[in-house]
Amino acid sequence: MKTITDIHGVYANGIAAGIKPGKKDLAYIYVPDAVGAAGVFTTNKFRAACVNYTQKMMKRHTVKAVIINSGNANAATGDLGVRNAKRTAQKAATLLKIPATEVVVASTGIIGVQLPIELVEAGLDQLLSTPATRDGAATASAIMTTDLVPKHAYAEAKIGKKIFQVAGIAKGSGMIAPNMATMLGFIVTNATIDSPVLAKWLKEAVDESFNRISVDGDTSTNDMVLAFATGEHSFSVTDPVSNTAFKALLVTVCQDLAKAIARDGEGATKLIEVVVENAANRADAEAIGRSVINSPLVKTALHGADPNWGRVVAAVGKTENVKMNPDKVSVWFGDHAVFKDGVPLTFDRDAVVRHLKESTVLIRISIGLGAGRSKSWGCDLTKGYIDINTEYS
């Protein structure tokens, strides 16, 4: 498995600093020669202190390092929270011997509890005593909250004569919804891309990946996806062939991480992929996909491998402000057509149940109106979700 530290010039590590009992909870990613850095941030109006701080820094500076903690979101923590975010960045900058403006912070965990700043500072002393470590696995573990597995993605392709690489790590699990509920993602590439171009391309990739997943429809205070470019190799960012090839790498890595997050949703036992086709336009396709992937009735039916397409149809139909003619809508589970042009079909129930019992379930929906298309990902809703979320704090 390849990850972020398989890209030359990317340093990263994670340790247990005591924020969470007995688990890794503090990490850094450091790209000393970064030529570009960019971020995409939560749309929740209660933004954690670290989100505001990081977004401000990235607007003005080419950021080289990020400090990430799990176990505490530093959200709804008032002025002290803001000071603690800044203090974390400044301490790390001192240890890395770089300007404080080149270090940002990301946090995930419980809301409304002050960051244990002494533990963070002591942890940074230990973590950054060896700043040239390349342990992507430890880093991905340290950013986890209720995630069951660390999440890595890697893709490479030859563009011109050079191999271009994109790699990423992410944490997700519950509270994931379109617009990036509690998830953190960190992407690195060996390409030479400046911050404004990287910001634009990252936003496009996030729209087609992290913004298309849902675990429970909730959107958190802390989400962010950051990207860093090491500048090892160059291609012409204005050449359509080259930049299409590169953007495809970026989308692949973001989608692989997004799917890994959905599959590892709290209590999830399977990944659900919803493809909406032939909607009036792309926005309609996305809205319909979101309605289906967020429907608790669809999610529980699929958990029970119940081919209850009526719930899919009901979720399609409840989507607000989209063009739809019920007599043109069709639905497939996997390859099996179950509903065609508004009419239920006779289908091989056993075969459909077998598909619904697989670890990845596909729901395809045709709206029958236009060329609008979207893919989204989610997971089933199980008792495990209830267990995890009933007693979290």
Added chain:
Amino acid sequence: MKTITDIHGVYANGIAAGIKPGKKDLAYIYVPDAVGAAGVFTTNKFRAACVNYTQKMMKRHTVKAVIINSGNANAATGDLGVRNAKRTAQKAATLLKIPATEVVVASTGIIGVQLPIELVEAGLDQLLSTPATRDGAATASAIMTTDLVPKHAYAEAKIGKKIFQVAGIAKGSGMIAPNMATMLGFIVTNATIDSPVLAKWLKEAVDESFNRISVDGDTSTNDMVLAFATGEHSFSVTDPVSNTAFKALLVTVCQDLAKAIARDGEGATKLIEVVVENAANRADAEAIGRSVINSPLVKTALHGADPNWGRVVAAVGKTENVKMNPDKVSVWFGDHAVFKDGVPLTFDRDAVVRHLKESTVLIRISIGLGAGRSKSWGCDLTKGYIDINTEYS
């Protein structure tokens, strides 16, 4: 307990017709002297055959009777479904000896399976052999699906010199969301109100009651609320004092039924009331209330009596397209302030947990901007919901 058949001139009964094994599943409500009748219908684009039929009839005629079946939604059933809805109404009209245009139909249950029309017709023969029965309890039982308890509401008040009555029955349970997911409601009054005025007032009452509840954010194909006026007593519908008094009765009955539906949500153990105050306007207050009442993280936390106000704040903050300044937002659980002007408060955790363990939990949220206010109702999210919905069909 008073119900619809406590109003003079309202006949109703329910029997087991064999649509569901061993349970009551077919009912009628008959108001032979109805002077007004009106309905509010689902916004789902996949509307059941009965919804289209009933809405069309009510637009053109003063309807006197409704036939209700549970166990089968007659939704996504194509042309045969439309014919079966019509056939049900016509059979009932023949038995009641009234024009077919004065009978409408309502169905609830599984989607995409044809109505067993022979069972319905044989059931109608039995049910309407005694059309002057007044068994509100049997009627409320026959319209239930996964409901655990039948739902009745009644209110009366003196307006001028006469006692005006409003009564209703409803079924709800899962798949209830703002805009009336799978719920049926039937309201009767002894007032003299014509269909256009009744339609307007019913819509206003539904907006403040059934459209303010959520069990799981889903919206069904079959929802409807119908109202009938017997015309026993008159008041001036244009006099503000009289009509305010009457509309209050209508809202009370609709809200009591709505709260009963939320409390009986699939797997629910408690009723959650969310009051949003001081939003920029009423629409903002409603949107914020809906975001909180629909949040699976809030619903699971309250199930565990966990005073995790951070999830409430996150749900407030994720509401799209509303005015908000995080530094002005405050949150209370019951009477206990836990978050004030954007800052967490120290609070008596044991006292808050005690409130959260009660059968009705209150979350009050002040946005601190204007005069916008809304109340909404929902329930906790439990393993019972998963059990019920994983193996429904």
